[in-house]
Amino acid sequence: MSTLILGCGNPERGDDAAGLVAARKLREMGLNALEHSGDMLSLFYRWAGYDEVIIIDAMISGAPAGTIKWINPREDTIPGKQFHSSTHEFGLAEVIELARSLAQLPPKLTICGIEAGHCDIGAPLSPEVAQAVEKIVLDTYQLVAQTSR
Amino acid sequence: MKSIKVNMLTRVEGEAALQITLKGDRVTDVKLNVFEPPRMFEAFLRGRHFNEAPDMVARICGICPIAYQMSAVHAFERALNIQIDPMVRMLRRLFYCGEWIESHALHVFMLHAPDFLGYPDAIQMARDHRTVVEQGLRLKKIGNSIVSLMGGREIHPVSAAVGGFYKVPAESELRSLTEDLKWALDASLATVKLVSGFEFPEFERDYEFVALSHPHEYPFNEGRIASSKGLNIFVPEYEEHFVERHVKHSNALQSLMNGRGAYFVGPLARFNINFAQLPDVAKQAAKDCGLKLPVLNPFRSIIVRAIELVFACHEALQIIADYQMPESPRADFTIRAGTGSAATEAPRGLLYHRYKIDDQGLIQFAKIVPPTSQNQKQIEDDLWHYVPQVTALSSEQATWKCEQAVRNYDPCISCATHALHVRIDRA
Numbered sequence: 262m263s264t265l266i267l268g269c270g271n272p273e274r275g276d277d278a279a280g281l282v283a284a285r286k287l288r289e290m291g292l293n294a295l296e297h298s299g300d301m302l303s304l305f306y307r308w309a310g311y312d313e314v315i316i317i318d319a320m321i322s323g324a325p326a327g328t329i330k331w332i333n334p335r336e337d338t339i340p341g342k343q344f345h346s347s348t349h350e351f352g353l354a355e356v357i358e359l360a361r362s363l364a365q366l367p368p369k370l371t372i373c374g375i376e377a378g379h380c381d382i383g384a385p386l387s388p389e390v391a392q393a394v395e396k397i398v399l400d401t402y403q404l405v406a407q408t409s410r
Numbered sequence: 411m412k413s414i415k416v417n418m419l420t421r422v423e424g425e426a427a428l429q430i431t432l433k434g435d436r437v438t439d440v441k442l443n444v445f446e447p448p449r450m451f452e453a454f455l456r457g458r459h460f461n462e463a464p465d466m467v468a469r470i471c472g473i474c475p476i477a478y479q480m481s482a483v484h485a486f487e488r489a490l491n492i493q494i495d496p497m498v499r500m501l502r503r504l505f506y507c508g509e510w511i512e513s514h515a516l517h518v519f520m521l522h523a524p525d526f527l528g529y530p531d532a533i534q535m536a537r538d539h540r541t542v543v544e545q546g547l548r549l550k551k552i553g554n555s556i557v558s559l560m561g562g563r564e565i566h567p568v569s570a571a572v573g574g575f576y577k578v579p580a581e582s583e584l585r586s587l588t589e590d591l592k593w594a595l596d597a598s599l600a601t602v603k604l605v606s607g608f609e610f611p612e613f614e615r616d617y618e619f620v621a622l623s624h625p626h627e628y629p630f631n632e633g634r635i636a637s638s639k640g641l642n643i644f645v646p647e648y649e650e651h652f653v654e655r656h657v658k659h660s661n662a663l664q665s666l667m668n669g670r671g672a673y674f675v676g677p678l679a680r681f682n683i684n685f686a687q688l689p690d691v692a693k694q695a696a697k698d699c700g701l702k703l704p705v706l707n708p709f710r711s712i713i714v715r716a717i718e719l720v721f722a723c724h725e726a727l728q729i730i731a732d733y734q735m736p737e738s739p740r741a742d743f744t745i746r747a748g749t750g751s752a753a754t755e756a757p758r759g760l761l762y763h764r765y766k767i768d769d770q771g772l773i774q775f776a777k778i779v780p781p782t783s784q785n786q787k788q789i790e791d792d793l794w795h796y797v798p799q800v801t802a803l804s805s806e807q808a809t810w811k812c813e814q815a816v817r818n819y820d821p822c823i824s825c826a827t828h829a830l831h832v833r834i835d836r837a
Contacts, residue, residue: 298565299472299563299564299565299566300472300554300564300565302516302520302547302550303551303554303564305547305551306551351520355531355533358533359532359533359536359543362533362534362536362537362540362543363536363540363543363544364540
């Protein structure tokens with residue numbers, strides 16, 4: 262089974278970089294993981310052809326910073342406002358819903374949301390989010406290793 | 411109905427609100443309230459080296475970064491009297507083709523078409539019009555591929571430099587885009603046919619259109635600034651004829667023509683002023699769908715954008731076929747003090763930059779006038795005239811129609827503040 266991990270975010274906006282940091286670490290551990298910034302619509306082209314896709318992204322839901330939420334978009338609707346950081350109308354939730362309308366969701370898709378504490382310009386990850394990233398990296402590594410066994 | 415209020419305009423880039431006040435069926439006030447915060451680019455460019463500016467101004471917009479880079483590099487090249495290689499000039503046109511394809515495909519299919527087909531957004535439209543949306547996404551992807559190949563990445567590309575490019579593609583790299591672009595040209599022609607079949611409100615105004623005008627080319631980077639009512643000036647004369655003003659309700663400056671008021675930039679302006687410079691394939695597409703010059707109905711801008719998609723795909727194919735890698739990607743030059751201005755055609759219209767640099771190449775002054783700032787007053791003026799057509803509708807329908815009228819201009823609010831919410835008040 263082919264698996265792709267996509268870490269989304271803005272490297273210059275504090276905890277919004279959480280997905281990018283996680284993807285970079287997973288790639289260094291030998292997994293097929295890519296960092297994705299900017300145009301969320303192009304996620305369509307990046308995940309095409311994969312059996313399993315895991316997307317890691319920061320979210321703002323009001324939960325404590327560093328809270329981790331695993332979502333299966335095939336069973337759950339994505340809370341649009343929690344993943345909306347784009348000024349170009351197409352955030353992660355909109356892209357997932359558009360893919361659902363076009364029957365182009367990957368066969369297996371998981372979203373891992375990390376609650377952001379702050380999205381300050383140029384700031385590093387907050388300690389809570391940095392800790393959550395470490396946990397997600399280990400959990401994702403184990404999950405993918407298990408599936409590929 | 412006392413008012414139409416859109417607290418957050420959707421399917422536009424950035425954050426703004428629209429407030430329309432009515433007394434009976436009479437419009438008494440229209441305010442396009444751009445509340446996206448000012449971004450101070452002109453101020454923080456001061457003191458930076460001109461070589462940094464193309465990458466900094468690209469950050470003004472995620473959709474049209476190339477426009478900002480192109481206006482900036484041309485302005486500095488005029489200040490430093492740099493002549494660029496003719497092939498580099500063609501590559502810059504190709505770069506711009508990529509941005510127009512990407513931006514127009516996004517607006518035509520994902521942002522504006524839902525208005526005409528009666529859907530609140532592209533996601534719901536996709537359920538019933540799957541092929542149309544897939545076509546739009548593929549066109550956009552092809553635009554992204556050009557930008558990515560030319561600029562090193564899709565968003566905020568990094569290759570544009572004063573004097574040329576930091577790196578230019580090999581001939582084989584560019585030719586790898588040919589098959590996709592042939593498909594894109596056919597898809598664009600089909601798009602013209604599709605969107606020209608939409609229903610358009612009867613709405614025309616006596617606009618003054620303003621665009622670059624070039625004797626031999628549909629304009630991207632070069633030309634004089636011309637208007638549909640007789641203005642024809644060199645780019646450095648821009649500030650003698652156009653002024654910016656601050657209005658209380660907007661964080662974006664509004665531009666006006668001296669003594670003449672609001673004017674109109676963008677695809678409609680380019681098309682009306684430069685129709686003769688379009689390639690035959692685009693002219694024929696316009697003729698086949700019955701588009702007559704001048705196009706004065708802003709709702710028909712969706713057709714003109716589709717025709718510009720035809721032009722951009724055709725132009726990209728020509729450039730790629732003729733391309734020979736230049737000997738050097740960048741011209742040599744000596745730094746000196748000077749002032750330079752340039753205007754290029756961003757997807758949304760004329761984009762003017764002026765810079766003053768000292769003998770070390772440090773920026774002393776920067777002025778940037780984006781297309782949405784120039785169209786802002788025209789958008790408000792359109793609504794003054796359009797709202798009486800929709801007052802008999804339900805509040806919800808009237809609000810939607812007003813949003814659609816704003817989307818005719820594909821406004822890029824982030825650019826204009828260097829934002830849209832609609833509100834109609836009925837007294």
